[in-house]
Every structure is written in structure tokens, then in C-alpha cells.
Amino acid sequence: MALAPMAVTPERQRAGIGSALVRAGLEECQRLGIDAVFVVGHPTYYPRFGFRSASSVGFVCEFEVPDEAFMVAELVAGVLDGKTATVHFHPAFKEG
Numbered sequence: 001m002a003l004a005p006m007a008v009t010p011e012r013q014r015a016g017i018g019s020a021l022v023r024a025g026l027e028e029c030q031r032l033g034i035d036a037v038f039v040v041g042h043p044t045y046y047p048r049f050g051f052r053s054a055s056s057v058g059f060v061c062e063f064e065v066p067d068e069a070f071m072v073a074e075l076v077a078g079v080l081d082g083k084t085a086t087v088h089f090h091p092a093f094k095e096g
Contacts, residue, residue, distance in 0.1 A: 001029050001034045001036070001037045001038070002037065002038045002039065002087070002089055002090070002093070003022070003025055003037060003038070003039040003041070004092075004093075006018060006021055006022070006041075008021075018045075019048075019049075022046070022049050023049065025037075026049060026050075026073065026075065029075060030075050034075055035074070035075055035076045035079040035080075036072055036073065036074050036075060036076070036079055036080055037072065037073050037075060038054060038059070038061075038070070038071070038072050038087050039051060039070075039071050039072075039073075040061065040063065040065050040069055040070055040071075041069060041071065042069070043066075043068040043069055043071070046071050046073075047071070049073060050073040050074070051071035051072060051073045052071060052072065052073075053067060053068060053070070053071060053072075054070045054071055054072040054087070055067050055070065057072060057074075057080045057081075057083075058080070058083060058084035058085070059072060059080070059083075059084065059085055059086075059087055060085075060086050060087070061086070061087055062086055062087060062088045062089065063089070070087075
């Protein structure tokens, strides 16, 4: 699974809205039985939710993005152990 792009208007930032959205998204993924979630995002923001560099566990992004911006959170510990792949996103991620 992948998190979609997220933004909070500047006047509403630092009020916990973004964090609540990420947590709600991860909780819904867990409810659906998703084992891992990928994101292309700010490398100092997403680690607080359990994300780490995807390349550190053998995954690369289909897009040219900085290595530190492509991250993954295992919702089931160890589910990615021994796996490697290029992650391809839904076509909606490519629009725009």
C-alpha cells in the first residue's frame, strides 16, 4: 500500500492535522490487513510514524526520488525480511 500525497494549508499546520491523517491512514491499513505501507515524503517527518528508508530493506521506487524520501513502514514486523523489489504506484500517482 502507498500513502497518497498529503498537505495541510500553512495556516493550519502545526496543529496535529497531518499527524492525525497519517495515523488514521496507517490504522485503516492495519484494519484492512495491509502488511507494509510505502510513502514518498519528507525524510524528517515520516519516521515518527515508523517509516524508514525503503532501500534499507531492499526496495526501490519506480520514480526518481531521493533515497531518503522513499520510505516504508512495516505494519507486521519482519514482513519484508528477505524481500526486494521495485515498488510501482497506482496510475493516479502519475497524473498531474
